[in-house]
Amino acid sequence: AQTVTQSQPEMSVQEAETVTLSCTYDTSESNYYLFWYKQPPSRQMILVIRQEAYKQQNATENRFSVNFQKAAKSFSLKISDSQLGDTAMYFCAFMKRQGGSEKLVFGKGTKLTVNP
């Protein structure tokens, strides 16, 4: 069964600095998709970044980038120039396809606080 592990329950960073959130996953599939979602205090889940497993190039979205290590089954999120609005829960997710259905499997989340 696919599992997603986020080993950092909480992290904090100073405004304008860089922080990296870790995520590892377990799967026997060779082709899959990985995502990072952000859930701010409003509780609206927001897609931050996505990565296709067959693409070696790491995905980047403005200040957000990933370090995708397929062999190590690692998918960390780097936030550069952290802003106060980045304060949120961050969930790593794995897209599981099974029998024609698709499911997102979420990690337990990392609570990130950006301090002024």
Added chain:
Amino acid sequence: GAVVSQHPSRVICKSGTSVKIECRSLDFQATTMFWYRQFPKKSLMLMATSNEGSKATYEQGVEKDKFLINHASLTLSTLTVTSAHPEDSSFYICSARGTSGMGEQFFGPGTRLTVL
């Protein structure tokens, strides 16, 4: 683009009554929608997958007769909590599958259900 709305945002009901929550994809058609439940400070738990025009697929342990799901159109799915009890109090979130082929999901803002 890819906006999902959810209504109501908050609902309080008496024990034994039924509550309907609507999930709409506003600017795209969603053949597949998902319903999640989120407990305080926890990750999202998938309850069911809703496909337009067919019966929903429920996750193990989710009562089909208590959580009725209808996906009658390409932009609307509803979740009805029947004969609600205090233990059904939770934050319910819907999502709609995007159209990019990567399987990303776009989430509604959630509904806070309180059963007295």
